[in-house]
Amino acid sequence: xxxxxxxxxxxxxxxxxxxxxxxxxxxxxxxxxxxxxxxxxxxxxxxxxxxxxxxxxxxxxxxxxxxxxxxxxxxxxxxxxxxxxxxxxxxxxxxxxxxxxxxxxxxxxxxxxxxxxxxxxxxxxxxxxxxxxxxxxxxxxxxxxxxxxxxxxxxxxxxxxxxxxxxxxxxxxxxxxxxxxxxxxxxxxxxxxxxxxxxxxxxxxxxxxxxxxxxxxxxxxxxxxxxxxxxxxxxxxxxxxxxxxxxxxxxxxxxxxxxxxxxxxxxxxxxxxxxxxxxxxxxxxxx
Amino acid sequence: xxxxxxxxxxxxxxxxxxxxxxxxxxxxxxxxxxxxxxxxxxxxxxxxxxxxxxxxxxxxxxxxxxxxxxxxxxxxxxxxxxxxxxxxxxxxxxxxxxxxxxxxxxxxxxxxxxxxxxxxxxxxxxxxxxxxxxxxxxxxxxxxxxxxxxxxxxxxxxxxxxxxxxxxxxxxxxxxxxxxxxxxxxxxxxxxxxxxxxxxxxxxxxxxxxxxxxxxxxxxxxxxxxxxxxxxxxxxxxxxxxxxxxxxxxxxxxxxxxxxxxxxxx
Numbered sequence: 400x401x402x403x404x405x406x407x408x409x410x411x412x413x414x415x416x417x418x419x420x421x422x423x424x425x426x427x428x429x430x431x432x433x434x435x436x437x438x439x440x441x442x443x444x445x446x447x448x449x450x451x452x453x454x455x456x457x458x459x460x461x462x463x464x465x466x467x468x469x470x471x472x473x474x475x476x477x478x479x480x481x482x483x484x485x486x487x488x489x490x491x492x493x494x495x496x497x498x499x500x501x502x503x504x505x506x507x508x509x510x511x512x513x514x515x516x517x518x519x520x521x522x523x524x525x526x527x528x529x530x531x532x533x534x535x536x537x538x539x540x541x542x543x544x545x546x547x548x549x550x551x552x553x554x555x556x557x558x559x560x561x562x563x564x565x566x567x568x569x570x571x572x573x574x575x576x577x578x579x580x581x582x583x584x585x586x587x588x589x590x591x592x593x594x595x596x597x598x599x600x601x602x603x604x605x606x607x608x609x610x611x612x613x614x615x616x617x618x619x620x621x622x623x624x625x626x627x628x629x630x631x632x633x634x635x636x637x638x639x640x641x642x643x644x645x646x647x648x649x650x651x652x653x654x655x656x657x658x659x660x661x662x663x664x665x666x667x668x669x670x671x672x673x674x675x676x677x678x679x680x681x682x683x684x685x686x
Numbered sequence: 687x688x689x690x691x692x693x694x695x696x697x698x699x700x701x702x703x704x705x706x707x708x709x710x711x712x713x714x715x716x717x718x719x720x721x722x723x724x725x726x727x728x729x730x731x732x733x734x735x736x737x738x739x740x741x742x743x744x745x746x747x748x749x750x751x752x753x754x755x756x757x758x759x760x761x762x763x764x765x766x767x768x769x770x771x772x773x774x775x776x777x778x779x780x781x782x783x784x785x786x787x788x789x790x791x792x793x794x795x796x797x798x799x800x801x802x803x804x805x806x807x808x809x810x811x812x813x814x815x816x817x818x819x820x821x822x823x824x825x826x827x828x829x830x831x832x833x834x835x836x837x838x839x840x841x842x843x844x845x846x847x848x849x850x851x852x853x854x855x856x857x858x859x860x861x862x863x864x865x866x867x868x869x870x871x872x873x874x875x876x877x878x879x880x881x882x883x884x885x886x887x888x889x890x891x892x893x894x895x896x897x898x899x900x901x902x903x904x905x906x907x908x909x910x911x912x913x914x915x916x917x918x919x920x921x922x923x924x925x926x927x928x929x930x931x932x933x934x935x936x937x938x939x940x941x942x943x944x945x946x947x948x949x950x951x952x
Binding site for chain 2: 411412414415416418419422425426429430431432433434436437438440441442443444445447448451463502503505506508509510512513522524525526527528529531532533534535536537539540541542543544550566569570597598623626627628629630634643646647650656659660663666667670
């Protein structure tokens, strides 16, 4: 073991005792770097992006014109294409969430209530494993499966996008629901059975109301991850366009950063509305 | 519990079917990496190791892998420092705006990647005038990796309590010695778990990378995405995909070891 020398006040020792006596200094030092990075730099970057959304691009030179204008947002609201794309993106996100919920719930239920503790451990690993496999690899796997001479051979398009996104985010739905069902005491299910409720009735009146916040927590992931995606759409979506593609194309091909910034606020606003709407359910504590 | 035989069977069947859907596409990729047919017509035409050889010899692929490793290590190192500092501040002190700190740390992964991506690229490019390159990729990745370290360290500090550190101080150890000999060893597995997750997140990231990498910087996901639509590169891309599926066993094994080797979790 180390012996601690208490001789002359070395600078190190003085610094240590200074820190020991001043909690405020300790706290400021601890917060300095993380807050400078995330609080100032990252939030600053987001704020700068928001400001950019109110600028415009010179049609001839392609330079950003730093003059306040509502033009981007007017285009966004009045342009029929953008409304269609926004609604399609919300539709895709909602469909993915619904599919994942329907697939994940029975799986999570079987894991939490039917499997032995030993099997449970392995099942959780089995569900977690695909999360470590690369996102691109999984989207690619579906590209291979769906290609016209692949295993399924359905071809690419909107349906392919919904299927692939549902596949990608399924574990994010299973895990919170599984955790929610684990917390649900078995005695409640027994009590419902003793009082004469059959399977469906028990589910509707006992299981679902108590696991609803967990399901909503899962839906935050599936909804938000689908809403911002543009890579999967490019891989299996054929010519389908979602909000993410509009943002991407306006930065790359169209070189119109202000408009891209304005479009990018759409998923952010939708997510904020969604989070505000589900806040009451207590879902945020289940994340 | 008294479930009817039918509901038991149905639920079990749903679980098995669900897991099958999860694993079949990955298995198809693995099988196709040995498929001698260039276009992966199904069923496979024959067995070959040619594509694995071709992938091994691809210089572009090797460069991309090395870039990804560098970016991952850089981002993880930054995330470890920032995440640990923030976790200590939030768990050990009470101050104004404490809840906001947690929110700000989660924000980079809660917002769609494309928003973080263009916000950062806009700042590097137009506000700071920095050239995009490996460094900007590391900065971008570190921003959303902090949360994994933060969450792991926060959970550990919550369980650790203050007793041992106070005992160390009572025995005469100063702040630094206590951290080195008591606090750090107790946090080590949490740091490893958080660092592992951070590295995995960075290694797999493509959206933020697309916007923060300059023209010359190609991480592995960018390489895969660029070659995904080139028919003559398909077999090599498929081998990379198969290799990544096989490699994902390593972090799972480590994560299991970390949680299994930690007596406090059981």
